[in-house]
Amino acid sequence: MQHLNSTLEMVRRCHVFGNSRAELNSKEPDWLDGPTANFWHRLPRPIIGLSPMDGITDAAFREIIARHGCPDVIFTEFTHVHELTEGHPRAFDALCYTELQRPIVAQLYGNSPERFYQAAHIVCALGFDGIDINMGCPSKTVASAGSGAGLIRTPELALSILASTRQGILDWAAGQALSAAGIPQSVVDCIHFSNAKWGRPDISRRIIPVSVKTRLGYDTIMMQEWGACLSQGNPDLITVHGRTLTQLYRGEANWEAIAQVCPILHARGILVLGNGDIRSPRDAVRRIRESGVDGILIGRAAWGNPWIFQHTAQIRQAVIQETDLRDVQGLPSLTDRFRLMVEHAQWFEHMFGQKRFFCMRKHLTRYCTGFPSAASLRASMNRVSSAKDMHYLLDDVLKSHSAHFDDAAFFHPNQLGGCGTNRAGMTPTHS
Ligand SMILES: Cc1cc2nc3c(=O)[nH]c(=O)nc-3n(C[C@H](O)[C@H](O)[C@H](O)COP(=O)(O)O)c2cc1C
Structure with missing residues (x-):
């Protein structure tokens, strides 16, 4: 009960700045329309997005990014499926967002397909535009529990999690009640409260896309096999961070390995985002050109520098027109x-x-x-x-x-x- 009260209090505070979409945009974004809402296919290419960072890409930072940069897509911090399905305030904190942050993807982690099934309902009911499954976190507590990058070692479980998440989305879109998915009433109350307070009284039941964010392998690079395996679960998109789990953040991200998996995933209709060590708009243009990815996610380079996303259009133009990047300004005054x-x-x-x-x-x-x-x-x-x-x-x-x-x-x-x-x-x- 204490959990629930503090979650509701947090949601109440969030609403102080909650803006209705009408105030922000006169035109509804078209990915919100229709029963199948795969916004990924409607984004301009190459896609340039904000990478999820636990403890960094919280709702306030995302708001600043949305207001002062121009990323094509924004990911939340990762959220544990157990915490979310039990109504933990930390999980609802991580999944606060304003309409300005759309398209916004909720990233989940865990090792239980049943919890992913329920969590998918909750994420849909909160009105997110997509769900991303974390299969890349190298932290000991996460990976040794078989979650995050630990899933690279248990491909069957990884596929089962993908299937459960997808089924959760389909059942939600088909009209299944949250209680029928086994979600406790206290959590249903949190969802309704959050939606009301954020000015989202009517969440439409739509099929949102599922993506995966992962690494090149566990201790050796095996992205081609791992990519082929993941493709059996039909994710709409895979983000590849160009390092293995054991590398953590050491060394340089291996963009050749990212490039090698692109044709395999593209052949199965799966979009690929590359990720790792993009520190400037020039890095972005070079990596996109050389690797054949559909886009990139930028993480650490945006921390302290939300303005990096002001160059999104220039990056895109340089890639499409095969020209040099022009007029890249430094930091503001x-x-x-x-x-x-x-x-x-x-x-x-x-x-x-x-x-x-x-x-x-x-x-x-x-x-x-x-x-x-x-x-x-x-x-x-x-x-x-x-x-x-x-x-x-x-x-x-x-x-x-x-x-x-x-x-x-x-x-x-x-x-x-x-x-x-x-x-x-x-x-x-x-x-
Ligand atoms: C502090 C921190 C927290 C992170 N948290 C997450 C996370 O919650 N989910 C995730 O998929 N990746 C997470 N990452 C990894 C980043 O999303 C990204 O893959 C990595 O930093 C490499 O990209 P970059 O060089 O652009 O930062 C985190 C990275 C950092 C530095």
Whole structure:
């Protein structure tokens, strides 16, 4: 019961910034239409998306990415199917989103096909555009339990999870009640509460796509066999991170191995996204050209730099027209960067509450690089405990270092939202 109450409280807080789609977009996105809603096939190519990152791509960061970048698709952090099907607040936290974040894919992990079946119902009922199954997490706790990249060693279980997830989606779309899928009433209440609070009272019953994100192999590269095996489960798309499980994040991502699996998956009608070590728009163009993938996911390079997705259209144009990437601008002015930091912190507070502000610090320190006094500002950022504190701190920095900065004008927290590409042109305001 305590779980349920805190989940509902979290959902309530999230609604502070919940915007109706009508406010954000006058035209409904067409992937929301119809009983079969495979948005993947309607995205422009090459696809450029935000990779899932546990503890990083939370709802507040995704909101900032959606407002100040322009990725084609956004993934949530991974969410454990047990936690989701038991109504754990952490799971519902991870699956908060606003309409601006569409198309948005919920990533799930676990090792139980039955739980994936139920979790698929919940994700559908929350209105997501797709489900991604994590078969790539190398962390000991996840992989040794047979989840994440651990599934590379149990291909039958991996296929069974794919089939259960798909069946869950089909049964939901066919009208099955959540209770008939064995989902407890307390969890059904969380779903309804979340949808109501986020302005999504009517979730249509549609068949959403299933994708997989994985690695090249467990301890050796075996992507061609693993890809062929996964293709038997008919995922709509597979994202391949160019490393094995045992490599963790060491060495360079192997894009040749990603390229080699593309023809195998394409022959079976499966889209392929490549992932790993894309640090700049130029890297993106080169990797897409050389590997034959349908697109890429960018992870760490977006952390502290949501503006990287402002180059999505240029990357696409360079790939399609086989030209060089032109006019790639660096980071925005320092004042604009500071404005975005405050805006990010405000979204975080409104979505998750000030008590958890310490989780925001890892983002703040990432934003503080490449200018005089960045190191000392990072140290200060590790101590701030509210968006307001942070705003005053940044304002002091701008004033005291005005000689170094071209644009050190005073900025006020209520003047936020003006930097970069703001898709909605909206400013978060305190309710
Ligand atoms: C802090 C952190 C958390 C991550 N969490 C997830 C996750 O929840 N799900 C997932 O599929 N991959 C996760 N990843 C892997 C990234 O999505 C991505 O595959 C990897 O970082 C390589 O891409 P990059 O070089 O663009 O960062 C995580 C990576 C990092 C650094």
